[in-house]
Amino acid sequence: xxxxxxxxxxxxxxxTSAAFAEEVRxxxxxxxxxxxxxxxxEEETGLTLIYDVFDSNxxxxxxxxxxGSGYDVVVPSGTFLQRQIxxxxxxxxxNAQLSNAGNxxxxxxxxxxxxxxxxxxxxxxMWGTTGIGVNVGKVQxxxxxxxxxxxxxxxxxxxxxxxxxxxxxxxxxxxxxxxxMVLQYLGEDPDSHDTDVIGKTEEVLTAxxxxxxxxxxxxxxxxxxxxDICVAVGWSGDILQARDRAxxxxxxxxxxxxxxxxxxxxxxxxMAIPVDAxxxxxxxxxxxxxxxxxxxxxxSNYVYYANGNKASQEFLEEDVIGDPAIYPDDATxxxxxxxxxxxxxxxxVVTRLWTKIKSGx
Amino acid sequence: MRRALLIALPYVWLLVLFLVPFLIVLKISLSDTELxxxxxxxxxxxxxxxxxxxxxxxxxxxxxxxxxxxxxLYWKAYLSSVKIAVISTFFTLLVGYxxxxxxxxxxxxxxxxxxxxxxxPFWTSFLIRVYAWMGILSNEGxxxxxxxxxxxxxxxxxxxxxxxxxxxxxxxxxxxxMILPIYSALERMDGSLIEAAEDLGCSRAQAFWLVxxxxxxPGIIAGCFLVMIPVIGEFVIPSLLGGSGTLxxxxxxxxxxxxxxxxxxxxxxxxxxxxxLIIPIVLFQRNQQKQTEADQ
Numbered sequence: 001x002x003x004x005x006x007x008x009x010x011x012x013x014x015x016t017s018a019a020f021a022e023e024v025r026x027x028x029x030x031x032x033x034x035x036x037x038x039x040x041x042e043e044e045t046g047l048t049l050i051y052d053v054f055d056s057n058x059x060x061x062x063x064x065x066x067x068g069s070g071y072d073v074v075v076p077s078g079t080f081l082q083r084q085i086x087x088x089x090x091x092x093x094x095n096a097q098l099s100n101a102g103n104x105x106x107x108x109x110x111x112x113x114x115x116x117x118x119x120x121x122x123x124x125x126m127w128g129t130t131g132i133g134v135n136v137g138k139v140q141x142x143x144x145x146x147x148x149x150x151x152x153x154x155x156x157x158x159x160x161x162x163x164x165x166x167x168x169x170x171x172x173x174x175x176x177x178x179x180x181m182v183l184q185y186l187g188e189d190p191d192s193h194d195t196d197v198i199g200k201t202e203e204v205l206t207a208x209x210x211x212x213x214x215x216x217x218x219x220x221x222x223x224x225x226x227x228d229i230c231v232a233v234g235w236s237g238d239i240l241q242a243r244d245r246a247x248x249x250x251x252x253x254x255x256x257x258x259x260x261x262x263x264x265x266x267x268x269x270x271m272a273i274p275v276d277a278x279x280x281x282x283x284x285x286x287x288x289x290x291x292x293x294x295x296x297x298x299x300s301n302y303v304y305y306a307n308g309n310k311a312s313q314e315f316l317e318e319d320v321i322g323d324p325a326i327y328p329d330d331a332t333x334x335x336x337x338x339x340x341x342x343x344x345x346x347x348x349v350v351t352r353l354w355t356k357i358k359s360g361x
Numbered sequence: 362m363r364r365a366l367l368i369a370l371p372y373v374w375l376l377v378l379f380l381v382p383f384l385i386v387l388k389i390s391l392s393d394t395e396l397x398x399x400x401x402x403x404x405x406x407x408x409x410x411x412x413x414x415x416x417x418x419x420x421x422x423x424x425x426x427x428x429x430x431x432x433x434l435y436w437k438a439y440l441s442s443v444k445i446a447v448i449s450t451f452f453t454l455l456v457g458y459x460x461x462x463x464x465x466x467x468x469x470x471x472x473x474x475x476x477x478x479x480x481x482p483f484w485t486s487f488l489i490r491v492y493a494w495m496g497i498l499s500n501e502g503x504x505x506x507x508x509x510x511x512x513x514x515x516x517x518x519x520x521x522x523x524x525x526x527x528x529x530x531x532x533x534x535x536x537x538x539m540i541l542p543i544y545s546a547l548e549r550m551d552g553s554l555i556e557a558a559e560d561l562g563c564s565r566a567q568a569f570w571l572v573x574x575x576x577x578x579p580g581i582i583a584g585c586f587l588v589m590i591p592v593i594g595e596f597v598i599p600s601l602l603g604g605s606g607t608l609x610x611x612x613x614x615x616x617x618x619x620x621x622x623x624x625x626x627x628x629x630x631x632x633x634x635x636x637x638l639i640i641p642i643v644l645f646q647r648n649q650q651k652q653t654e655a656d657q
Contacts, residue, residue: 058619065622067398087396173605175620214522215605228500275398344394344622351620352434355613358605361437 024282025050027060027071029269030218031241032126034302041289047282055218056174064089064274071274072283075125078115078268079176079341090121090272097284098123100291108308112268114338122270123287124308126237126300129264129328129336130177133220133239136254138167138230150258152185155233158207165211168229173215175354177265178205178233180339184263191339195349205357215358221245227253235267236325237305244304257325259332266336268308383635390425390628391417401624425629435630438613439637445524445599445609446592449531453588454581456532457539461580462573464540465547476544479537491530491601498526498602522604530598535591539584546580547573579652586645590638610634 030053042049052071054060057080063069064076064084076084084090095101101123108124116122132154139147139154142163148154155161161169171178180190182201192198213229220232225245232239236257243255271290273283289295297315300307306326313321320326328336342350355361392401406413429435464475482490497503498521505517520526550573558568574581596611603609610630617627 056619061622062619065398065400083396087398087400089398212605226501344396348621348623351616352432354620355434355616359608360606361434361608 022046022282023048023050024073024279024286025052025071026073026286027052027054027063027069028073028075028125029053030055031221031238032075032269032303032305034298037289037295037298040295041286044289045282045285047285049286057176068276069274070278072277072279073271073286074274075269075271078112078270079339081122081270081272082115083341084272085116085121089275091275091277091280092120093123093273093287094280094284097281098288098291100288100293103291103293103296103309103311105308105310108268111266111338112270112308114340115268116270122272123291125269125271125290126303126305126307127266127268128236128305128326129259129266130172130181130233130235131239131257131259131264131325133224133232133234133242133255133257135167135224135227135230136256137252138227139164142167142230149256150261152181152260152262155231156182156185156204156208158211161208161211164231165213168213168223168231169211170220170223170229170232170234171212171215172220172234173217175350176339176342177267179350179353180265180337181233181260184260184337190263190265190337193340193342193346195346198346198349198353202353202357209357209360224255225249225251225253227251237303240304240323240325259325259328259336261335263335263337266338383632386628386631389624390626390632391421391423392625394623394625396622399624400622425625426633428626429629429633435610435613435633438608438610439634441608442593442595442610443637445527445531446589446595449528449535449592450585450589452528453532453535453539454585457536457584458543458581460536461540461543461547461577464544465550472548479540483537487534488597490534491598494526494530494533494602495521498529521602524603524607526602527599527607530602531592531595534598535588538587542583542587543577543580546577546583550576579648582648583645586641586648590641590645593638594634 024047026049028051032053033051038049038051041047057077060074060076061080061084063071064074065087067089081090104119104123108127109119112122112124113119132150134149134154136149139149143154143160148160153160154164155169155171179198179201182204183192183197184190185204186200188197188200217234218238220229220234221238221242222245223229224232224239224242226249227246232242236259239255239257243257246253246255271287273280273287277283290299291309293309293311294315296307296309296312300312301315301317301320304320304323304326306320324332388403388405389401391405392403394400395402405417409416460479464472464479467475495502499505500517500519500521502521504520505514508514509517520529554572554576555568558572559565563571594611595609596615599607599609599612600615614627614630614634617623617630621627
């Protein structure tokens with residue numbers, strides 16, 4: 001029923017009003033935390049935590065730009081954070097209230113400073129890559145034992161997709177991630193803002209579109225785990241969660257996550273405090289709680305995403321810190337790319353292209 | 362005095378809940394986007410008084426409305442919404458009429474119970490009921506399990522995320538809006554008219570088509586409008602049950618608002634949608650008025 005809450009909060013949040021001082025309202029991505037941490041936070045601080053979830057940056061952004069969201073902590077991804085900072089949606093962090101800030105990892109800090117100069121407005125929560133989740137058995141049954149499991153060829157070559165359609169393929173419903181991926185496939189700059197270059201992706205996507213069952217950014221976790229679909233272009237940790245759910249269910253489904261051999265998008269989800277947060281003090285308490293090495297490690301161990309917390313690494317389980325799909329080795333790291341926000345005009349072209357690809361109009 | 366107050370009440374209602382929101386949307390549709398909170402620049406600045414209003418009219422360019430005509434997406438989405446609304450209204454009528462007829466023909470002491478049963482689903486959240494349909498229609502869902510078990514099909518049917526699922530969801534959700542007006546028309550009907558028709562040589566089927574259906578026409582029309590008008594702007598059902606290819610104006614509006622952050626164009630889409638809806642609403646009003654006059 002996770003998605004019910006999602007829709008309900010999406011609707012309810014339009015009418016949220018000022019919160020009481022003893023409440024902290026957090027708006028985070030779905031399936032993105034160990035829920036025991038939420039209770040732990042309430043016990044440690046005595047604050048009431050109201051925790052809502054979303055599954056698209058666009059929904060969060062619209063709330064931030066409308067103002068008066070009533071949330072104290074929100075978690076936009078890098079490019080969206082950057083745009084919302086320039087819209088004046090966030091307040092600078094007060095480092096005096098963040099005693100655990102020293103735990104942050106400079107390698108990640110350097111990268112996120114590209115979106116948030118000096119990391120003045122945000123702390124890194126998790127980071128990851130956008131890649132491919134496969135149900136190994138089914139894909140090999142359809143495409144043979146030498147199926148290119150870690151290549152964009154699997155999902156962007158119509159010949160492969162035509163065969164895979166029988167067992168189901170999902171794509172993220174996130175143009176800001178899929179368009180750069182296709183540009184990378186075409187050998188263009190994945191971060192191109194040139195609308196003519198972006199237009200080249202249409203042909204590739206239209207060719208595989210008939211074989212894509214659905215564009216959705218959260219359903220694929222369960223769909224992969226249940227064996228309803230055999231391939232998903234999705235976020236690293238989500239696919240690894242699907243792998244674990246399938247293993248727990250002992251349903252014979254074996255899921256693997258691979259970053260694209262051609263290069264994957266690296267993204268950062270950043271915690272920030274809205275400029276009109278009702279309880280900024282409580283928000284800082286929540287951020288500081290998350291910055292605690294043990295808490296951050298617990299979250300990563302649970303959701304299989306890497307975090308930007310150096311001190312937490314000694315508490316990470318071996319199947320997290322030791323998995324190159326989560327903490328990539330140097331070679332893979334070289335192969336990752338990042339993107340920057342689209343200007344308004346380019347954004348229009350991208351959205352229009354996306355609608356055209358999805359609906360054929 | 363009391364009379365005037367009584368008349369004023371519905372007008373205040375209309376003003377506060379319809380006209381004011383509409384004017385706000387209209388105002389946004391005439392402004393320009395900007396990266397700020399909120400993400401548009403007001404072209405109408407009332408704090409400047411008269412000068413602001415004059416400024417507003419001199420700058421008026423309707424560019425967001427012009428934009429809508431330049432891309433065929435919007436017209437196709439409007440048309441596709443109307444098409445989906447007409448088809449689902451037809452099926453709602455097909456399912457709803459026999460139910461209303463059965464209710465009206467049921468013994469009098471049963472009718473309140475039957476009425477209750479029609480209204481009862483409203484006690485559960487609309488969202489939860491639509492979610493239940495996802496569980497019924499999915500590939501691994503109850504419907505497929507039943508069909509596979511009975512051996513009618515050997516491979517699960519793909520219904521969820523298709524247009525069919527959207528129609529099923531709409532017909533299910535809006536059924537009571539069709540049943541209730543038809544039932545109230547049929548219930549008022551004088552049963553002796555049927556007897557008279559049969560005495561005069563009509564078969565049962567003929568009596569139904571020549572007497573019952575024409576007499577229930579106002580109910581049918583009211584029901585059709587009550588279903589069709591909200592379905593045109595429907596967003597939740599197509600986004601939950603429909604596939605990525607289901608094109609409806611509600612979804613286009615969502616994309617303008619959320620993906621493009623273009624509140625002015627989104628508002629322009631909403632204004633046009635309202636104008637399109639006004640036509641059937643006026644027709645509906647006229648029908649109601651004729652009905653009242655005929656009753657007198």
